[in-house]
Amino acid sequence: MSEESSKVKLPEFINGDGYQLTSLDKVIGLARSKSLWPLPFATSCCGIEFMATMASTYDFARFGSERPSFSPRQADMLMVMGTIAKKMGPVLRQVYEQMAEPRWVIAVGACACSGGVFDTYSVLQGIDKVIPVDVYVPGCPPRPEQIIDGVMKLQELVKNEPMRRRNTPEYKALLASYGITVN
Numbered sequence: 001m002s003e004e005s006s007k008v009k010l011p012e013f014i015n016g017d018g019y020q021l022t023s024l025d026k027v028i029g030l031a032r033s034k035s036l037w038p039l040p041f042a043t044s045c046c047g048i049e050f051m052a053t054m055a056s057t058y059d060f061a062r063f064g065s066e067r068p069s070f071s072p073r074q075a076d077m078l079m080v081m082g083t084i085a086k087k088m089g090p091v092l093r094q095v096y097e098q099m100a101e102p103r104w105v106i107a108v109g110a111c112a113c114s115g116g117v118f119d120t121y122s123v124l125q126g127i128d129k130v131i132p133v134d135v136y137v138p139g140c141p142p143r144p145e146q147i148i149d150g151v152m153k154l155q156e157l158v159k160n161e162p163m164r165r166r167n168t169p170e171y172k173a174l175l176a177s178y179g180i181t182v183n
């Protein structure tokens with residue numbers, strides 16, 4: 001990574017004598033985007049790619065995500081990696097429901113995105129059948145660079161998300177379409 005691309009782009013400020021102004025949305029968005037705690041929901045081979053992404057060569061820690069959470073209550077970013085059987089669907093949804101808002105989801109690999117090569121009676125044809133997805137990472141399996149690219153795309157979404165988005169009727173309607181109630 002070049003030195004230029006590794007720099008964090010700061011929000012726009014209005015500068016004056018002895019003060020600097022910006023919006024709370026932008027500051028909170030920046031902080032959230034650089035501290036996404038992942039919950040790895042790995043069921044098969046794509047999970048191995050995630051392990052490589054966490055290891056020293058790719059060093060996921062550079063993105064503020066070095067702390068995997070195996071408790072949904074302390075995670076922001078659900079990363080679903082692997083084949084999800086239909087029987088697993090309710091479990092995945094329960095994990096999602098236990099995450100606190102704001103929460104984001106990445107579908108990693110063809111299986112999580114669409115069922116992949118497993119067009120069978122027992123495999124969920126994409127996790128977006130049971131939970132909303134923010135970013136899809138294609139590939140069978142995707143390389144660690146692709147997983148990192150997906151996380152960086154999510155960081156852009158997080159950075160630009162208005163703080164009140166989770167209270168909007170549109171967001172509540174999205175969750176309701178999945179049968180998920182908002183607390």
Ligand code: SF4
Nearest residue numbers: 045046110111140141
């Ligand atoms: S997308 Fe390919 S590599 Fe990933 S879990 Fe499915 S079969 Fe395995």
